[in-house]
Amino acid sequence: MMRVTEKELNGHTFTVREWGVEGLPKMLLLHGFPEYGGAWNDLALLLSDRFHCIAPDQRGYGASYAPQEVEAYAMEALVGDMAALIGSEPVIVVGHDWGSAVAYGLAMFRPDLVSHLIVANGVHPIVFQRAIAAGGAQSEASQYINKLRNPKSDAVLEADGFSRLMDMFSSHMDTSWLTGDVLEAQKAAWRKSGLRGMINWYRASPLAVADPGVPIDLPDMPLERFMVYCPHLLIWGEGDTALLPEANAGLEEFVPDLTRVSIPDGDHWVLHQHPKRVAGLIRDWLG
Template sequence: MGQSGPEKLGIEQHGIEQLDGQSFFIRRWGDPALPRLLMLHGFPEYGGAWEELATQLRHRFHCIAPDQRGYGQSWAPDGISAYATSALVEDMAALIRQQEGPVTVLGHDWGSAVAYGLAMSHPDLVSRLIIANGVHPVPFQRALAKGEAQTVASQYILDLRQAGSEQALAADDFKGLMALFSAHMDLSWLTGARLQAYKREWARSGRLQAMVNWYRASPLQVPLPGAAIPMPDLPLDRLKVRQPHLLLWGDGDTALLPDTTEGLEEFAADLTRVTLPGADHWLHHQKPEALARAIMDWHP
């Protein structure tokens, strides 16, 4: 993939790159000489989900948006254990090491788990951390352990972990996946050519199973509603974010409720919170201009 004139004008460049010997599909926007912004998508998206935001930021950043392991056109190994968070983090650590120094990392949804993992386990590779409607593992597990509203909202995780859930999601032209995707949130942005692009990525051989394996491999404990559980013993000292940290939050999110970020300051001393009213879990699609402005106002 060449670093040529069109990229300097902000036109998307894309192609296969090798990370530790495996093929990953990566999109890039903006001049490679600009500060680098690694953009990590969540479920059930892919690197192209960042297009609206990247076009707003490409004059300030060299935006890098991979299809993560198991998604889109990237490597999708067999087996649940291949999707342990530690493996997903190492993929992106390998990508950052090819970028000549630390980068700012932006994560959304499941991409936030990878982003937090990078910041905590590879602090030399991450200069700043931005999370958009995503959760740090400790406040999230604390919210789930209560057996209250977040536990109810997260029951879909138990459904996804069931054998054969990928077939149910794909049936009737992805009707089940679309229902899960919406979860009482605004999907007016997911129509026409964009919807067809998503369905094309979901239909790639083995991809839905790989995507769901992220949930199956996770150690996250999700009790039944009303059944509070003890908090797991977590290595709290190793779960600190030592970089400047920006949390961007769409206040209409029904998948991740506000208490999933309560106490985040305990783990991120240099934390800035910005709420985007009128947005929900899919804030990067609904309000890309406002999201870009918040990032540029915070980032030096």
């Protein structure tokens, strides 16, 4: 049974959904663009007998704190929100899409708060930056990032009942799961927050996207800052057309304890397409 509460995190109000009982191992579920905490419901129900699942509407989403300023969405602030939600004891962190960026941020910069890291179709920041700077297929697939950074993109995507956002959501991927009550709840979350906050995640990000065929030279970075030392499970829907295989190529350089599992008939929305399979993978991996 899902419970919805409001929590004060660093002086701001966030909506948080929970499944499972207090006392079970805590599992923090971090959604991506353009979803919200309730998008975890199918998976959380399959895990809540064993885990206390916690899924916030992250900053800019749903009913949570949604400042208008781009600078309010720096990764330090996004990670700080979730560090405040976790508290002082380490938890299992699960991320998808942009939620994976926050999950990796917690594992890299607040390793004391992450016992295990699970990512589904999400990317490590350095590995992804290398891929989108190379000018190849991932750079081409990521051109939508530059389009979203346009100051007018939120107004365009909100028009006509979010029709263009829906087109983007489903571009070349299976969204047959996004119907009925699920779709109405998602649209209600968009109406509540508007799109500016969630798109500000893209505007605030320092990621540089190369034009196809025009690679970008990247500055030297202290790679040791971006290491993930906790056990890490990467679940990958192979049909993802937004994040290609090269988006996580070489992840082992940053993750000594990495387990990769592919789902051939899944894509970017693998959590919705195959919740039972994903839940089984998580249970088996955690032991």
